Amino acid sequence: xxxxxxxxxxxxxxxxxxxxxxxxxxxxxxxxxxxxxxxxxxxxxxxxxxxxxxxxxxxxxxxxxxxxxxxxxxxxxxxxxxxxxxxxxxxxxxxxxxxxxxxxxxxxx
Amino acid sequence: xxxxxxxxxxxxxxxxxxxxxxxxxxxxxxxxxxxxxxxxxxxxxxxxxxxxxxxxxxxxxxxxxxxxxxxxxxxxxxxxxxxxxxxxxxxxxxxxxxxxxxxxxxxxxxxxxxxxxxxxxxxxxxxxxxxxxxxxxxxxxxxxxxxxxxxxxxxxxxxxxxxxxxxxxxxxxxxxxxxxxxxxxxxxxxxxxxxxxxxxxxxxxxxxxxxxxxxxxxxxxxxxxxxxxxxxxxxxxxxxxxxxxxxxxxxxxxxxxxxxxxxxxxxxxxxxxxxxxxxxxxxxxxxxxxxxxxxxxxxxxxxxxxxxxxxxxxxxxxxxxxxxxxxxxxxxxxxxxxxxxxxxxxxxxxxxxxxxxxxxxxxxxxxxxxxxxxxxxxxxxxxxxxxxxxxxxxxxxxxxxxxxxxxxxxx
Numbered sequence: 001x002x003x004x005x006x007x008x009x010x011x012x013x014x015x016x017x018x019x020x021x022x023x024x025x026x027x028x029x030x031x032x033x034x035x036x037x038x039x040x041x042x043x044x045x046x047x048x049x050x051x052x053x054x055x056x057x058x059x060x061x062x063x064x065x066x067x068x069x070x071x072x073x074x075x076x077x078x079x080x081x082x083x084x085x086x087x088x089x090x091x092x093x094x095x096x097x098x099x100x101x102x103x104x105x106x107x108x109x
Numbered sequence: 110x111x112x113x114x115x116x117x118x119x120x121x122x123x124x125x126x127x128x129x130x131x132x133x134x135x136x137x138x139x140x141x142x143x144x145x146x147x148x149x150x151x152x153x154x155x156x157x158x159x160x161x162x163x164x165x166x167x168x169x170x171x172x173x174x175x176x177x178x179x180x181x182x183x184x185x186x187x188x189x190x191x192x193x194x195x196x197x198x199x200x201x202x203x204x205x206x207x208x209x210x211x212x213x214x215x216x217x218x219x220x221x222x223x224x225x226x227x228x229x230x231x232x233x234x235x236x237x238x239x240x241x242x243x244x245x246x247x248x249x250x251x252x253x254x255x256x257x258x259x260x261x262x263x264x265x266x267x268x269x270x271x272x273x274x275x276x277x278x279x280x281x282x283x284x285x286x287x288x289x290x291x292x293x294x295x296x297x298x299x300x301x302x303x304x305x306x307x308x309x310x311x312x313x314x315x316x317x318x319x320x321x322x323x324x325x326x327x328x329x330x331x332x333x334x335x336x337x338x339x340x341x342x343x344x345x346x347x348x349x350x351x352x353x354x355x356x357x358x359x360x361x362x363x364x365x366x367x368x369x370x371x372x373x374x375x376x377x378x379x380x381x382x383x384x385x386x387x388x389x390x391x392x393x394x395x396x397x398x399x400x401x402x403x404x405x406x407x408x409x410x411x412x413x414x415x416x417x418x419x420x421x422x423x424x425x426x427x428x429x430x431x432x433x434x435x436x437x438x439x440x441x442x443x444x445x446x447x448x449x450x451x452x453x454x455x456x457x458x459x460x461x462x463x464x465x466x467x468x469x470x471x472x473x474x475x476x477x478x479x480x481x482x483x484x485x486x487x488x489x490x491x492x493x494x495x496x497x498x499x500x501x502x503x504x505x506x507x508x509x510x511x512x513x514x515x516x517x518x519x520x
Contacts, residue, residue, distance in 0.1 A: 002271050083273035084223055085281070106270045 003038060003107040004087045006077040008100050011070055014044070020099050027097035028102070031079065036090060038078035046072045078107075113158045116166075121150055124167040125239030128323065130211035131171050132178055133236075133274050139180050139218070139264045143236060149174035212237070213329040213409045214275050216322075220289040221272045228263045229292045235260055237325070238318050248299070248315055286330070290339050290396065293323050297343050301350075302498050310500030316347050333388055338397030341382035345403035348375035353500075360504040364412040376407045397425045417446040434460045435467075444473055450478040466495035470505060484513045 016024065031037040051062040065072065077094055081087040084106075092102040128149060132142035138511035163169040219232040234240045234248070266272070277285040300315025323340045330336050352366040357381045361367075371438075381403040386397050393401070402423045409415040424440035438460055445453030454475045462468035473488035489509035498504045 083271040084221075085274075085275075085278060085395050087271075088223065089278075109269070109271075 001080050001082055002109055004079050004081060005105045005107065006079060006091050006094050007073045007103045008094075008098055009071045009103060010074045010100050014057060020097070023097040023099070031077075031090070036079050036081060038080055040075070040077040041074040043073065055101070059061040074075055113162065115230045115370060116162055117150075117153055117157060119518070120153075120166045120170070122321070124170055125150070126212045126215060126237045127167060128170050128174055129236050130215040132174055133215060133218075134211045135175065136178055136182070137274065138358070139236065139267060141181065145174040145178040145181070146170070148177050173177070175183050190272060210329050212325065216289055216326060216329070217285060218267065218272060218274050220285075220292045221267070222285070222288055223270065223272060224263055224266065226292070226295070227358050228259060231256060231259050231296060232263050233292055233322065234296065234318065238322055240318065248312065286333065286335070290335060291325065293319050293326070294339060294396075298345075301346060302501070310358065310360065310498055311350055313350065316343070316350065319343060320347060334389065334391055335394040335396050337382050337386055338394060341379045341386070341400035343404060344375045344379035344382070344394050345400060345407050348372040348379065348407060358500055358503055360500040361509065362504075363406060368412075371407065379407070380404055391428075395427060396431055398423055398430070415446070417443060434462050435465070438462060438468055438471060445475060445478075450475040454479065464495065466492045466501075467499070469495065473505075473508070477508075477512065486512050
C-alpha cells in the first residue's frame with residue numbers, strides 16, 4: 001500500500017457550500033469504510049499563513065504565504081491505495097465531492 | 110549485413126517487447142527490465158555469430174536477461190542490504206482486466222493517462238518498440254540527452270507514483286484503450302507527415318513502427334473494433350506512401366496520385382479489415398469510420414470513380430461522433446467534390462481553425478476553383494506560413510505561383 005496526498009486547489013478563499021460539505025462527508029465516509037482514509041482537513045485562507053525560517057539563529061517570521069500564486073491549497077486528504085489507478089479514482093471522487101480540482105502526489109515510499 | 114545479423118535484428122523486432130514485459134512483471138521495475146533486455150540483446154550480438162542462434166531465441170533472451178537482473182539485484186541487496194526493496198516487486202498488482210499478456214500490460218503502462226502525451230510516445234517507442242533513445246530523439250527532433258531525460262523521468266514517475274504494471278479496470282478500459290490508440294496514431298502521423306524542416310517528407314521508419322505496434326495490440330485485443338479500425342486506417346494510408354511525394358519532393362494530393370504505385374497488398378489487407386468490421390454489424394468508432402473513408406478512396410482505380418456521396422455519408426457519421434472543426438473541415442473538402450466548391454467554402458468559412466495550415470490550404474483550393482485568385486493567393490500564403498512539412502510547403506508554393514494574375518514569386 002502506498003500513501004498519496006490529495007491537495008485541494010482553489011483560486012479564491014471561499015468555504016465549501018453546505019451542498020459541497022454534504023458531498024465531502026459522503027466521500028469521507030466511503031473512504032473510511034473502504035479502509036482508504038488516513039487523514040483530511042481544510043485549511044484557513046492563505047492570508048493567515050506565516051513563513052518561518054529557523055535555519056540560522058533566531059527564527060525569522062514572515063507574514064503571508066510563501067508564494068503568491070493564483071491558486072492555493074485550501075485543504076487536503078491523505079489516502080491509502082495499492083497503486084495509482086486506484087488513487088486516481090479516489091482523486092476523481094474527491095474532486096467531485098468538494099467541487100474543486102485536486103493535485104494527487106505520492107508520498108516517498 | 111550477415112545472415113546472423115539479419116536474424117538478430119528480426120528477433121529484436123519480434124521479441125524485444127516480450128522480454129521487457131516479462132521482466133517488468135517479474136521484477137516490477139521498468140529500469141531493470143529495459144537495461145537487462147538491452148544487455149541480453151548485446152550478449153546475443155556477441156555470441157550468436159560465434160555459437161549459432163539458439164533453437165528458441167526468445168526463451169534464450171528472456172532467461173539471459175532474467176539471470177542478469179537477479180545478479181544485479183543481488184549485488185544491490187548485498188550493497189545496500191535492502192532486501193525488501195529489491196524484491197518489492199512481488200507486490201505489483203495482479204491483472205485486473207480480462208486480457209492477460211505481459212506485453213499488453215506494458216503497452217497500458219507506457220500509455221498511462223497520468224503521463225504527458227510526448228512521454229507516452231517516447232516510452233512506448235522505447236519499451237514496447239525497442240527503438241533506441243537516439244532513434245527516438247531523431248524521430249522527434251529532440252536532443253538525445255533531452256529524450257534520455259524524458260524517458261528517465263517517466264520511469265521515475267511510474268515508480269514513485271506507482272503506476273501499475275497492469276491492464277486497466279474493466280470500466281476504465283474503453284477510455285484507456287482510446288488513449289493507447291491515440292499514441293499509436295500520433296506516431297503514425299508523425300511519420301506520414303513529418304513536421305520538421307529538413308526531415309524527409311514521409312518517415313517510413315515511423316509509419317512502419319506504428320503499424321507494427323498496432324498489429325501487436327491487435328494480436329492482444331483481437332475482438333476490439335477500434336483496434337482493427339486503426340490498423341486498417343494505417344494500412345490504407347501507408348499503401349499510398351510511394352505515390353504521395355513526387356520525384357521533385359512535392360506532396361501529391363490524393364486525386365493526383367499515380368494509383369498504379371499504390372501497394373495493392375496493403376490495400377487488400379486494409380479492405381478485408383474494413384469489411385470484417387462492417388460485417389460485425391456493431392456501431393463503428395472514429396478509427397473504423399476513417400478506415401472506411403480510406404477504403405472508399407482506395408477502391409477507386411481512378412480518382413474520377415471515387416464514390417464521393419459515400420465519403421460524405423461517412424463523414425456525416427464521423428461528425429455525429431466527433432463534431433470537431435477538423436472533422437468538419439475534412440467533410441467540407443469531400444462536399445466540394447459532391448456539391449461544388451461554393452457549398453464547401455460556405456462550410457469551411459467560419460471554422461475556428463485560423464492557426465491550422467490545412468484550413469488555409471483547403472480555402473485556397475476552393476477559392477482557386479471559384480476563380481477568386483487574389484483571395485486564393487492570400488490563403489496559400491497563410492497555409493505556407495503555417496505548414497511544417499517540406500513536401501507540403503513545396504506543393505503549396507507551386508500551386509500559389511500557378512495562380513493567374515501576378516507573376517510567380519518565391520516566398
